[in-house]
Amino acid sequence: MSRPRRYAALALALALAATGALAGDRKKHPDGRIDPALLYHNYCSVCHGDQGDGRSRARNSLVPPPANFTDPRLRARLTIDYMDAIIREGKAGTAMVGWKTQLNPAESKALARYVRGQYVEKSGDDAARRGRVFYGHFCASCHGGTGRGIEAAAVAATGAPAAPDLTKMKGLSRERIIASAAVGKPSVGKPGFSQQLSPADLEAVAEYVRLALLAVSTGVSGTSAHGGKASDPAR
Ligand code: HEC
Ligand code: HEC
Known part of the structure; x- marks a missing residue:
């Protein structure tokens, strides 16, 4: 894919992600506690898919494509600490940007736990x-x-x-x-x-x-x- 097309695709994916994240305050559960399923749905599923397997609208336009958390080969790498760091800081050279300005440390950690428990462990x-x-x-x-x-x-x-x-x-x-x-x-x-x-x-x-x-x-x-x-x- 040529560079301009690649960046256009990236901008599109980010715009999709932003519409999910910014439409109202969708971060909080009604009773105020952190709801990682809701966070995942609003910030992550646009790229990583509802099932965590990387099958999303954004998949075909991103190089590399969004990670498939259900790939058993990634199981050893995708620890809670590793994912927590990636969620906050992003992953260089990929469309995975850091979310630390939008998610606080407790939210990022809760998301990492959620992804591990919901997708990484179950699908292996x-x-x-x-x-x-x-x-x-x-x-x-x-x-x-x-x-x-x-x-x-x-x-x-x-x-x-x-x-x-x-x-x-x-x-x-x-x-x-x-x-x-x-x-x-x-x-x-x-x-x-x-x-x-x-x-x-x-x-x-x-x-x-x-x-x-x-x-x-x-x-x-x-x-x-x-x-x-x-x-x-x-x-
Ligand atoms: C704009 C699309 C996009 C969004 C939104 C997004 N990601 Fe990613 N993510 C990616 C891409 C692309 C990669 C890089 C995959 C690779 O390294 O092969 C990645 C990588 C990751 C990795 C590291 C995987 C690895 O094998 O190193 C984790 C963990 C992760 N994302 C979690 C999340 C979480 C949690 C969210 C929501 C807060 C999120 N991502 C939102 C596109 C996205
Ligand atoms: C009808 C009997 C039969 C069935 C069913 C069968 N195999 Fe085999 N398999 C053989 C025979 C005979 C050989 C030795 C011939 C060869 O080297 O390919 C063999 C060889 C192999 C080898 C070694 C190949 C190599 O590179 O030397 C592997 C690995 C293997 N089978 C895996 C499987 C798997 C996995 C399945 C099920 C999806 C399977 N087999 C089903 C009869 C069978």
């Missing part, structure tokens, strides 16, 4: 749950409930190809698991599931394989479990 669990369900449905018949494969007799009975013990495979990155799950290997009878599983579903299944099955046997954990892209997982 949601993705993990979906990953487990998809694995059980699409993968376990060959790879077994633990990723170690199924008994030889069962393999023979189904006529399906014998699947490798995933927990013994070296260098099984997210990308490789996603590719294998999506495309399969028709030459050996391994199906691909790109018709049944969306990109987000494939991510969830790969995350489940790495964190729930591989981590147990290889000790991968935390950010290093994300295919070596730990430096800035947002990009």
